Amino acid sequence: MARPPIIASNVTKTRLSTAATAVQTWASGSGGTLSDRGRTDPFELARTLGEPGTFPYTRGIHADGYGGKLWTMRQFSGFGTPEETNQRYKALLLAGGTGLSVAFDLPTLMGRDPDHPLALGEVGKCGVSVASLADMETLFDGIGLDAVTTSMTINSPAPMILAMYLVLAEKQGVDWARLSGTIQNDILKEYIAQKEYIYPPRQSMRLIVDVFEFCAREAARWNTISVSGYHIREAGATALQELAFTLRDGIEYVQAGVDAGLAVDEFVPRMSFFFNAHNNFFEEIAKYRAARSLWAQTMRERFEARDERSWKLRFHAQTAGVSLTAQQPYNNVVRTAIQALAAVLGGANSLHTNALDEALALPTGDAALLALRTQQVIAHETDVTLTVDPFGGSQVVEHLTQEMQTGALDYFKQIDDLGGMVSAIEQGYPQREIADSAYRDQQAVEAGESVVIGVNRYADSGTGDAAIPTLYIDESVGERQVSRLEELRDRRDAARVAETLDVLRQGAVGTTNLMPHLLDAVRAYATVGEMCDALRDVWGEYEETPAL
Amino acid sequence: MRKVESRMKPERKIRVVIAKPGLDGHDRGAKVIARALRDAGMEVIYTGLRQTPEQIVEAALQEDADVVGVSILSGAHNHICPRLVELLKAKGMNDVLVVVGGIIPDVDIPTLNALGIEGIFQPGTPMQAIIDFIGRYVRGVSATSST
Numbered sequence: 126m127a128r129p130p131i132i133a134s135n136v137t138k139t140r141l142s143t144a145a146t147a148v149q150t151w152a153s154g155s156g157g158t159l160s161d162r163g164r165t166d167p168f169e170l171a172r173t174l175g176e177p178g179t180f181p182y183t184r185g186i187h188a189d190g191y192g193g194k195l196w197t198m199r200q201f202s203g204f205g206t207p208e209e210t211n212q213r214y215k216a217l218l219l220a221g222g223t224g225l226s227v228a229f230d231l232p233t234l235m236g237r238d239p240d241h242p243l244a245l246g247e248v249g250k251c252g253v254s255v256a257s258l259a260d261m262e263t264l265f266d267g268i269g270l271d272a273v274t275t276s277m278t279i280n281s282p283a284p285m286i287l288a289m290y291l292v293l294a295e296k297q298g299v300d301w302a303r304l305s306g307t308i309q310n311d312i313l314k315e316y317i318a319q320k321e322y323i324y325p326p327r328q329s330m331r332l333i334v335d336v337f338e339f340c341a342r343e344a345a346r347w348n349t350i351s352v353s354g355y356h357i358r359e360a361g362a363t364a365l366q367e368l369a370f371t372l373r374d375g376i377e378y379v380q381a382g383v384d385a386g387l388a389v390d391e392f393v394p395r396m397s398f399f400f401n402a403h404n405n406f407f408e409e410i411a412k413y414r415a416a417r418s419l420w421a422q423t424m425r426e427r428f429e430a431r432d433e434r435s436w437k438l439r440f441h442a443q444t445a446g447v448s449l450t451a452q453q454p455y456n457n458v459v460r461t462a463i464q465a466l467a468a469v470l471g472g473a474n475s476l477h478t479n480a481l482d483e484a485l486a487l488p489t490g491d492a493a494l495l496a497l498r499t500q501q502v503i504a505h506e507t508d509v510t511l512t513v514d515p516f517g518g519s520q521v522v523e524h525l526t527q528e529m530q531t532g533a534l535d536y537f538k539q540i541d542d543l544g545g546m547v548s549a550i551e552q553g554y555p556q557r558e559i560a561d562s563a564y565r566d567q568q569a570v571e572a573g574e575s576v577v578i579g580v581n582r583y584a585d586s587g588t589g590d591a592a593i594p595t596l597y598i599d600e601s602v603g604e605r606q607v608s609r610l611e612e613l614r615d616r617r618d619a620a621r622v623a624e625t626l627d628v629l630r631q632g633a634v635g636t637t638n639l640m641p642h643l644l645d646a647v648r649a650y651a652t653v654g655e656m657c658d659a660l661r662d663v664w665g666e667y668e669e670t671p672a673l
Numbered sequence: 674m675r676k677v678e679s680r681m682k683p684e685r686k687i688r689v690v691i692a693k694p695g696l697d698g699h700d701r702g703a704k705v706i707a708r709a710l711r712d713a714g715m716e717v718i719y720t721g722l723r724q725t726p727e728q729i730v731e732a733a734l735q736e737d738a739d740v741v742g743v744s745i746l747s748g749a750h751n752h753i754c755p756r757l758v759e760l761l762k763a764k765g766m767n768d769v770l771v772v773v774g775g776i777i778p779d780v781d782i783p784t785l786n787a788l789g790i791e792g793i794f795q796p797g798t799p800m801q802a803i804i805d806f807i808g809r810y811v812r813g814v815s816a817t818s819s820t
């Protein structure tokens with residue numbers, strides 16, 4: 126049953142200027158405050174605003190907001206061995222988490238096995254180590270894949286890890302058509318920001334389209350990509366750059382699918398997005414609203430999508446890791462709560478809240494639980510879920526939404542002029558834009574223009590700076606994963622592994638969809654490193670020209 | 674590898690190699706500090722991503738570096754730093770200052786200190802503190818070694 130949306134009453138000019146003064150550094154425009162610039166005409170606004178659940182979905186993709194379903198509380202988690210992470214998942218589900226989200230360690234993310242020389246000292250440190258199907262089986266031990274939705278944050282080896290999840294479902298007797306979850310599979314933001322790439326961009330784009338095509342046929346409820354602005358923002362981008370680069374990445378993927386012969390409405394409905402939730406409250410809400418509107422219009426007009434599901438931008442949000450401070454770490458709980466509120470008011474479909482200790486280490490169990498509780502308080506103790514887009518009609522938010530859209534379209538044009546996003550990346554354009562923003566950001570902090578409580582303001586209060594307990598991953602994790610891998614190599618059918626890897630290599634030379642070959646390799650217990658190496662043999666590795 | 678020329682012209686600029694070892698690609702910190710050191714009048718050479726200790730030492734040797742700064746966020750410092758110091762010593766580069774920035778747990782600091790690494794810059798360190806530390810150290814070394 127749809128409840129009528131509550132529209133915030135128009136603020137008076139006096140209150141507006143107060144609000145605008147409080148927010149000094151919106152990045153969507155020239156950096157001034159709202160009072161420096163034009164305002165949205167309230168009559169024009171009333172005519173064009175539209176309703177939640179209707180095109181272009183500025184106000185949300187659901188008419189009744191969270192009335193039908195709360196956002197998914199999906200806490201990104203993974204560390205050490207698959208056993209340890211499996212225990213953390215069970216604890217999170219028991220505590221009321223409603224989805225899983227796998228954080229892999231760096232060797233897995235880079236397609237290296239735990240015994241590779243480059244993996245030395247990195248195994249299980251930044252996430253969980255998953256080298257083969259055997260590790261995946263342990264990771265989800267006692268968790269039915271038909272009972273949870275799982276998000277997996279992995280990009281270059283995304284097709285390999287997805288293949289493992291699909292084979293695990295097979296073993297559990299769960300139909301692929303019933304599987305629900307997301308594979309991040311967003312390589313463009315890796316070249317732009319996070320830098321966890323393996324292959325050159327054009328070969329990587331092919332892998333992504335292979336996943337689109339395979340899942341459209343075989344796993345129709347699976348989200349085949351999570352086009353991510355999160356990492357772009359964390360690398361230093363402004364809110365506007367995050368919005369613009371992310372959506373332009375999305376456009377690049379849609380174009381790649383179309384170029385490969387897929388019909389837009391066949392794969393775009395399973396594309397999802399992932400945005401940051403940062404400190405500038407109103408600007409963040411405006412960013413989410415602008416994202417929905419821009420995507421809907423782009424899909425309908427530029428790509429002539431006809432299925433409404435292709436127009437609706439669904440997104441996960443995560444609070445800003447980069448805003449967390451090692452100093453006075455309890456302040457991080459407050460930051461995270463405010464950021465999470467912005468994501469909810471902006472209509473996030475899924476949310477991760479950071480833990481207070483994450484400027485120092487991966488979170489302890491207690492810190493991870495407090496992070497989950499933070500969003501549960503927002504969901505269940507406040508009235509925010511009774512409203513839909515409560516800032517719709519607000520002068521500040523509407524104006525910022527408009528500026529975000531205009532600014533993003535300018536960036537789209539620049540990137541189109543550079544020959545598209547892959548080409549812009551090869552020319553180092555988004556990388557330079559972000560590095561410039563990151564440096565300006567740091568200079569503003571050092572000059573005290575950008576306030577960070579506990580760091581450049583109220584730093585010496587003498588309270589709240591006590592050491593907090595942190596999670597420490599010792600080197601034994603690496604040793605255990607290496608010996609587990611050795612046992613696996615002893616007991617599997619080595620000839621079968623070699624054969625499946627050969628077929629994979631041959632497939633990479635041609636243009637066939639690689640997913641069936643990867644599934645066969647996974648069934649033979651080929652490792653992530655072996656599968657990635659097979660493709661390295663054919664495609665080589667990408668090396669960026671560093672841009673300062 | 675990319676050289677960043679500084680606009681300032683002192684007689685002998687402090688030469689710094691900024692490196693990003695390990696598998697991690699989060700290079701925001703490395704790039705920001707590289708620019709800050711350049712703007713402070715130093716000559717900065719940024720190696721780019723995923724450099725082994727061997728490659729970093731080779732770069733420091735080629736560039737006649739006074740300072741090697743490594744940015745590590747992934748927890749791999751316990752493996753990377755001892756190797757780096759060992760290789761520098763093997764090449765006779767005992768005067769090269771090694772500084773480390775990133776997520777270094779307090780508990781690991783004594784181990785790094787024991788390797789002779791004094792400049793360990795944890796999250797929230799102002800760039801100016803790093804610039805001052807390097808300036809003080811390099812001037813001190815050149816004062817004793819120039820006679």
